[in-house]
Amino acid sequence: MSEIDPFETLRQISGGYCLSRSIHVLAELNVADALGDEALSAAELAKTVGADADALFRVLRLACAHGVFEQVGDSFRHSPASRMLCSDHPQSMRAFVRMFGLAVNWDAYRELEYSVRSGQRATERTLPDGMWHYLGQHEEANNIFNATMLAKAQGQIPAILACYNFSRFELIGDIAGGRGHLLSAILDAAPHTKGILFDLPHVVKQASGLASSRLTLQSGDFFRDVLPSCDAYLLMEIIHDWPDKKAVAILKAVRQAAPTEATLLLIEAIVPAGPEPDWSKMLDIHMLTLLGGKQRTLPEYKTLLKQAGFEFQREIDTGAGISIIEALAKQT
Numbered sequence: 015m016s017e018i019d020p021f022e023t024l025r026q027i028s029g030g031y032c033l034s035r036s037i038h039v040l041a042e043l044n045v046a047d048a049l050g051d052e053a054l055s056a057a058e059l060a061k062t063v064g065a066d067a068d069a070l071f072r073v074l075r076l077a078c079a080h081g082v083f084e085q086v087g088d089s090f091r092h093s094p095a096s097r098m099l100c101s102d103h104p105q106s107m108r109a110f111v112r113m114f115g116l117a118v119n120w121d122a123y124r125e126l127e128y129s130v131r132s133g134q135r136a137t138e139r140t141l142p143d144g145m146w147h148y149l150g151q152h153e154e155a156n157n158i159f160n161a162t163m164l165a166k167a168q169g170q171i172p173a174i175l176a177c178y179n180f181s182r183f184e185l186i187g188d189i190a191g192g193r194g195h196l197l198s199a200i201l202d203a204a205p206h207t208k209g210i211l212f213d214l215p216h217v218v219k220q221a222s223g224l225a226s227s228r229l230t231l232q233s234g235d236f237f238r239d240v241l242p243s244c245d246a247y248l249l250m251e252i253i254h255d256w257p258d259k260k261a262v263a264i265l266k267a268v269r270q271a272a273p274t275e276a277t278l279l280l281i282e283a284i285v286p287a288g289p290e291p292d293w294s295k296m297l298d299i300h301m302l303t304l305l306g307g308k309q310r311t312l313p314e315y316k317t318l319l320k321q322a323g324f325e326f327q328r329e330i331d332t333g334a335g336i337s338i339i340e341a342l343a344k345q346t
């Protein structure tokens with residue numbers, strides 16, 4: 015086994031934000047769309063995207079060293095990862111990358127020390143009214159955020175559909191379902207099932223095109239408004255947005271609306287018990303910093319479910335970096 019040089023480990027990690035930032039800028043400038051099948055020089059790309067040729071060359075050279083674009087002599091061509099930055103890629107990650115680079119997110123990370131000292135979201139310092147309020151007020155950031163949710167779900171939805179039978183339900187409520195990508199895919203696969211998409215008004219407005227005889231839109235706030243009565247509920251990457259008390263309040267709101275024995279499906283990336291690197295451990299720090307939320311272990315989810323009146327049934331690993339946690343509403 016090769017020894018990891020501790021000096022190099024610290025140098026790469028502590029200085030590594032220049033890599034994240036470079037990728038954000040490449041996505042923002044839309045360099046991927048400027049590149050077709052042929053390799054182009056930095057000067058040619060710079061002309062198309064409105065950049066300085068030398069600075070763009072250096073940022074691209076760094077990105078290439080990490081697998082995003084490929085350097086051929088003084089020119090650049092696509093790698094599989096840079097192709098996913100193209101706007102028309104079927105699993106385009108451009109919005110996802112732009113979202114992590116949004117000024118509000120970047121500002122929040124300046125205050126990570128505050129989060130670590132206090133346990134509170136860093137955005138208390140930078141966005142006192144919180145991220146959801148900010149997105150409701152800023153159309154471009156809201157569009158990027160919602161497109162990100164779609165992008166991250168694209169790879170996961172086929173895996174979710176493959177390992178769970180949704181057609182046994184008559185009515186499924188997708189609570190905080192964003193623009194309805196998961197619910198629409200489920201209804202396509204389960205033609206006798208109906209669905210209700212519930213989210214904040216500025217998000218539901220963007221999903222208005224989905225309304226049909228089988229898909230109803232309901233806007234509201236899960237802390238204030240009554241949730242619909244359904245025989246199954248989906249909460250995909252919702253509980254991780256919130257600290258324990260609020261997470262339990264959301265689950266209790268679902269429990270209050272749910273008939274006894276209704277099924278609850280939490281779809282979340284579960285933090286593994288082992289020490290290995292895992293996306294959920296990074297996502298956990300994004301949740302802490304931006305929202306005061308938390309990526310949880312399975313025992314932590316079981317505790318929340320019990321507190322809210324649900325009985326854990328099973329965890330299904332979809333194999334796409336996300337699990338389905340199935341629970342039943344118990345008699346209160």
Ligand SMILES: C[S@@+](CC[C@H](N)C(=O)[O-])C[C@H]1O[C@@H](n2cnc3c(N)ncnc32)[C@H](O)[C@@H]1O
Nearest residue numbers: 146163190191192213214217234235236250251
């Ligand atoms: C991380 S996104 C997940 C969206 C979707 N479930 C998915 O996985 O793609 C969180 C969602 O929670 C919604 N949300 C936040 N606060 C809410 C509230 N108080 N009531 C209802 N929805 C809320 C947001 O608008 C957003 O769509």
